[in-house]
Amino acid sequence: MSSRLRRTLLQSAALLPALPLLRATAASAPGSRSPLPMREVQASAPFDMPPIRVPDFADAPRFDIRRYGAATGDKAATTKAIAAAISAANAAGGGRVIVPGGTWLTGAVHLKSNVGLHVEEGGVLLFSGQPEDYLPAVITSWEGIECYNYSPLVYALDCDNVALTGKGTLKAELDVWRLWYARPKPHMEALVALYQHAVHNVPLSQRQMAQGEAHLRPQFVQFNRCRNVLIEDITIRDSPFWTVHPYMCQDVVIRRVDIRAHGHNNDGVDPEMSQNVLIEDCIFDQGDDAISVKSGREFDGWRLASPAKNIVIRNCRIKNGHQLLAIGSELSGGVENILVENCHFDRGDADGPVKGTTLVEINNILYVKTNERRGGYVRNIHMRNVTATSIAGGPLCVETDVLYQWRNLVPTYERRLTPIDGLYVSDVRVAEARFVCRIQGDAGLPVRNVTLQGVKVGKVRDQAFNVSNVEGLVNT
Template sequence: MPRQVTLLIVLLLICGFGCTQRHEPVSLQQIQVEAPFEMPPISYPDFSKTEKLNIVDFGADPKDQKATSNAISEAISKANSLGGGTVIIPPGEWPTGKIHFKSHVNLHLEKGATLLFSGNPEDYLPAVQSTWEGMECFNYSPLIYAFECENIAITGEGELKAQMDIWEVWFARPDAHMQALKKLYTMASEGVPVQERQMVGDEANFRPQFIQFNRSKNILLEGVTITNSPFWVIHPFLSKDIVIRDVKVFAHGHNNDGVDPEMSQNILIEDCVFDQGDDAIAVKSGRNQDAWRLNTPTKNLVIRNSLVKNGHQLLAIGSELSGGVENVFMENCTVEEGAKLNHLLFIKTNERRGGNVSNIYLKNIKSGRIDLGILGIETDVLYQWRDLVPTYERRLTPIKNIYLENVKAGNVEFVSRILADPELPVENIQLSNVQYDSLRGEKLIHENVVNFKMD
């Protein structure tokens, strides 16, 4: 063999082993977040060195929902088999049905990419293990669903968008829906196994969450825009180590909370924009007997540097809080002037919930006019459930250690309204440098409060 040919073969072999891009499994990063309580470091996945898998290479077609759904599913399976991979959604509008995650996968939407989710409920069957307002059941799959996954992410500058034609019809609560609520409540209260709580059909019309991370860990949600939602928008449930960063939510349908952390722990939400028809951040921990069974508090949650354009509350806690809520810190957040808002902080529960609420901190918060007030705490909030179903077991909710510091609001109805049960007063409320431009009603409206301080 001529010397030149031998040298060429050697060079090709060297390049083959040394010049190709090296793909590695997903790795973990940690972020340490400062808070007025002991906050463990949060682990989240890093996909920067994983293989990129473009859905077009798996048969995605912008004019074919089934082909695109299948391509996304196949790319997710491939990324999982590699021990880590990034599924690329390229620019364009891509119709899809449900997306089910597997571990070690990043769903990355490039700038200009839109995943357009079907509005046909049949595309979210078969039913999966999910929840409805704090009770476990089998229901339509969330549009994006992760069950018992680890090291997962949704990233990029693209958009996740729900088509709403049928979901909007389901916003109404006809008698069949109310009877389904009653049925699920009764099953949960009586300890019927979750597998037997099949809630699809009979016009129950239990709308699915847009994104649910169920029993998962090491989660990153970063950069994307989320438009419209059948129900709650982002729902971490029984999950831990979660970073939600630079996400923009626009959803003005019924029950369209921005983020609902439920029985989940070690969470950072930062640099987000919330524009929705319900609460911006709604912290929950399950309902009644179901939550007592699961016995997992929502704990160690930090929300910072975010903007709310519309919402019922800036920060709501409850009313599903039976597993307990503790160690929540919100700082440097702003409610846009002209936004419709009821409270900056609203804690709500009732005699059926039990659980507990403690160590809740708001610091450096700005807002314009508020329809109601800065702080609201009520312990008899039952909504439509008051006459629909009975109290199976009465458990009051201890609420204590609530701190608001450096808060500035515009025109308010009241500064603080606390309506607690005489059997279990609310304890230890501290308002420091809480200011408002003008007051429409009574400044402090308190029933059954111990150790309230305002300076």
């Protein structure tokens, strides 16, 4: 068990009954007897970017879910079979769980160490839209606050050497999740209660959110406190909440993934408090941000104190989405050393991602957002060689008073400003935008050291530069 997870679990004696189960999971991963081959992936960057180690399952034993009783159209049998195949691969010292061609209806999938889930071309893993299929609740988070909630559809906790691969498709049924997008009054009350838990450092075991009408939707894919994670070639369609969420992970490669999800809060990838991450050659078609780097909300972010760090994003196409890269607004643990390069933001299919749907508004290329409560820091952010068509915002936007619904939900219990230092944007070309650069810094802590070099907008609809409380702005 990792020291991070142990610290979290030991917050309260009430969590002790869960410890034997977690220990058994870790002990049942005999990777030391038969370690999987590892690959090192190097991503060059204008900061010290260490090689990223990910598992290689190419020659690993195969565990076909049909051997364990999977049957098309039988959710219970397939869910049980996938779990059995994962356990068998884990017990064997490592293996690849195979989802063959066809459509396989399932509930939650929980990976274990040294196991890769591989969906073959023509295969569709169709995830039930019924919340009860994602119980019992698991350790997860909601917008930067830790809690017990419905299990993410694909989930791994405290695992080493895990993968999600193949040219098949993961698809979420949205029957109930779509209804939960509305966020009615009981949901907002649950968010306030969860926030109060964090303010008062309530033990994680008491933050039970998968009950009543809290309606906190789960992430589609969450790797929680995992090491050596590979997500490659897979197609993902629709999502209850954030689509791919590496949470407090080390060494992550997300490569050639095709995501389309246009529901509420449907970000593409949200690396949160994760380090040494490469996202490359992906296609994003989102109802929210394509990529959003995060590091926890206020009290939990400060408690966990794990920055999002060393993240390279390259060679990606964004068909739709609010931002190419958002940083925040949950950034209380800090964000540093980020590179975005050779990415292209366009409208994709002219009629929308799906016939009969509308395109979302493209806002900004790089958007840094925080507020007086967040604390944390943002530093050493690089973006280069990026293009876009027509956007509602601009190439660079920084706002330090973004609170959304939280402005009226809870008061400011502790005021901590966010130092923002070192934003470097070069060779960005946009056909049409509202502005080139908009920075609204806080008067008490100006944004520092912003460089724009070769940033070109063909048509500017408003004031090109609208900046306040900035020190060291260079535009060449």
